[in-house]
Amino acid sequence: MSSILLAAVSAIVCVLSIRAPVDEGEVGIARAIVPVLSLAVLGGGAYVLQRRHGALETVVALLVVCCAGFAYSLSVDSLLAMSQKSDSVVLSLPVVAATVSGVGRRSLASCLAVCGLSYAVTSSASILGTAIGHREIVVDFTALGSLIAVSALLIVLWLARRNAVQEAPALDRAAREQQSIDEEARLLGHASSLLHDTVLGDLHAIAMLPQGPIPDSHLAVIRRDLDLLSRSDELLRAPGSASIPGLIETTSESALAGALARVGARGLRVIVSGDVDELDTLDPAAEEAIVAAIEQCLVNVVVHAGVSLAELAIVSSGDDVTATVADGGRGFSAAATPADRLGLRLSVHDRMLGVGGSATVWSTPGAGTSVLLSVPKGVA
Structure with missing residues (x-):
C-alpha cells in the first residue's frame, strides 16, 4: 500500500x-x-x-x-x-x-x-x-482520516480474530462429535450387515435341515457366527473404534476359503475360476467388503435359487477387481422384489458403495441370477 x-x-x-x-x-x-x-x-x-x-x-x-x-x-x-x-x-x-x-x-x-x-x-x-x-x-483531513480509518480497521480485524480464536475450540469439538456420529453410523451399518449375513442365514440353514440332531458342520458354523457377533458388540461399545476387525479372516485366501466353507456346509458347491490372488491387491476394508458380499450372494443362492451349484469368477480389470457370482436357479424380477428385502441392499450394494465399489445384478425368472461386484484397487 x-x-x-x-x-x-x-x-x-x-x-x-x-x-x-x-x-x-x-x-x-x-x-x-x-x-x-x-x-x-x-x-x-x-x-x-x-x-x-x-x-x-x-x-x-x-x-x-x-x-x-x-x-x-x-x-x-x-x-x-x-x-x-x-x-x-x-x-x-x-x-x-x-x-x-x-x-x-x-x-x-x-x-x-x-x-x-x-x-x-x-x-x-x-x-x-x-x-x-x-x-x-x-x-490535513486526508492524512488524519487515513489514521482514523487504519486504526478502526485494525481494531475490527483484531476483534474478529479474537472471536475466531475463542470459537475455534467449540468448532473443533463439534467436528469431533460429528466424526464420532459418522463413525458410529458406519459401525452400526456394518453390524446390521453382519446380523443379516449370520443370524438370518443360520436360521434358514437350520430350517432347511431334516428332522433330527443338527450336524456338527452346522454347529461349528453357528458357534463361529455367535462368537463374531459377541466380539463385534464389544467393539461397537468401544468409543473411537475405527473398524470391526475379525469379522472375516485377514487374508484373501483364508477369507474366501472361510466363506466357501460356510456356504458349503449349507449344501452349496461353488466352482471358482479366475485369480483369487487378485484379492490381495485390495486394502483390508475393500477385501473384507467384497468377500462378505460374495458370501451373501452365495447364501442367496442357497436360500432363493433352489440349486446346489454356483459359479464364482474373480478377475482383475484395469484398476478394479471384479467378482461374478452366477447360478442357474429360479431367478427373480427386480421390479417385484419388496423394498424391505435386506439381502442385496444392505449386505451387497451398501457394502460395495462403502468402499467405493459397485454391485450390478442381472436376473430373469426361471433363468438364474448373476451378480457383478467391482472394487477399485488400493481403496483407503
Missing part, C-alpha cells in the same frame, strides 16, 4: 515539474529529482517499519521517514501553486503512505503505536517544510 501511494505521488511530481513554469536555461524534469529521491528514502523507511519489528530498527526507521518527509515537503514546494495549502494532495499522500506502514506488526498495540508515530513524525515534518515555504497551514 505504501509503495503504491509513493509511486503515485512520484508520478504527480514528475508531471508538475514538467508543467510548472521554469526559468531560462532550466530543465523542468530536473526539479523532480530531489522530491522523488526523498520519496524513495521515505519508502525505504516505511518498508523497514513494516518488515522489521525491533525497537532500535523502529526508531531509526521513524527518523528516516521524518527526515525524508521534511526534505520532500521543502523540495516540492516550488512545484506547487501559491494558492495550495498544507493539505494539498501532493503533501498528504506521503503522510498517508507513512501512516499505513505500521499495519504489519504482530500485536494490535504495536500496530496502532507505529501507525500513530509514523503519522505524527511525517505530518510534523511536512508541516515544518510547508511553513518554511510560507504556505498556509491547515488541518
Whole structure:
C-alpha cells in the first residue's frame, strides 16, 4: 500500500515539474529529482517499519521517514501553486503512505503505536517544510482520516480474530462429535450387515435341515457366527473404534476359503475360476467388503435359487477387481422384489458403495441370477 501511494505521488511530481513554469536555461524534469529521491528514502523507511519489528530498527526507521518527509515537503514546494495549502494532495499522500506502514506488526498495540508515530513524525515534518515555504497551514483531513480509518480497521480485524480464536475450540469439538456420529453410523451399518449375513442365514440353514440332531458342520458354523457377533458388540461399545476387525479372516485366501466353507456346509458347491490372488491387491476394508458380499450372494443362492451349484469368477480389470457370482436357479424380477428385502441392499450394494465399489445384478425368472461386484484397487 505504501509503495503504491509513493509511486503515485512520484508520478504527480514528475508531471508538475514538467508543467510548472521554469526559468531560462532550466530543465523542468530536473526539479523532480530531489522530491522523488526523498520519496524513495521515505519508502525505504516505511518498508523497514513494516518488515522489521525491533525497537532500535523502529526508531531509526521513524527518523528516516521524518527526515525524508521534511526534505520532500521543502523540495516540492516550488512545484506547487501559491494558492495550495498544507493539505494539498501532493503533501498528504506521503503522510498517508507513512501512516499505513505500521499495519504489519504482530500485536494490535504495536500496530496502532507505529501507525500513530509514523503519522505524527511525517505530518510534523511536512508541516515544518510547508511553513518554511510560507504556505498556509491547515488541518490535513486526508492524512488524519487515513489514521482514523487504519486504526478502526485494525481494531475490527483484531476483534474478529479474537472471536475466531475463542470459537475455534467449540468448532473443533463439534467436528469431533460429528466424526464420532459418522463413525458410529458406519459401525452400526456394518453390524446390521453382519446380523443379516449370520443370524438370518443360520436360521434358514437350520430350517432347511431334516428332522433330527443338527450336524456338527452346522454347529461349528453357528458357534463361529455367535462368537463374531459377541466380539463385534464389544467393539461397537468401544468409543473411537475405527473398524470391526475379525469379522472375516485377514487374508484373501483364508477369507474366501472361510466363506466357501460356510456356504458349503449349507449344501452349496461353488466352482471358482479366475485369480483369487487378485484379492490381495485390495486394502483390508475393500477385501473384507467384497468377500462378505460374495458370501451373501452365495447364501442367496442357497436360500432363493433352489440349486446346489454356483459359479464364482474373480478377475482383475484395469484398476478394479471384479467378482461374478452366477447360478442357474429360479431367478427373480427386480421390479417385484419388496423394498424391505435386506439381502442385496444392505449386505451387497451398501457394502460395495462403502468402499467405493459397485454391485450390478442381472436376473430373469426361471433363468438364474448373476451378480457383478467391482472394487477399485488400493481403496483407503
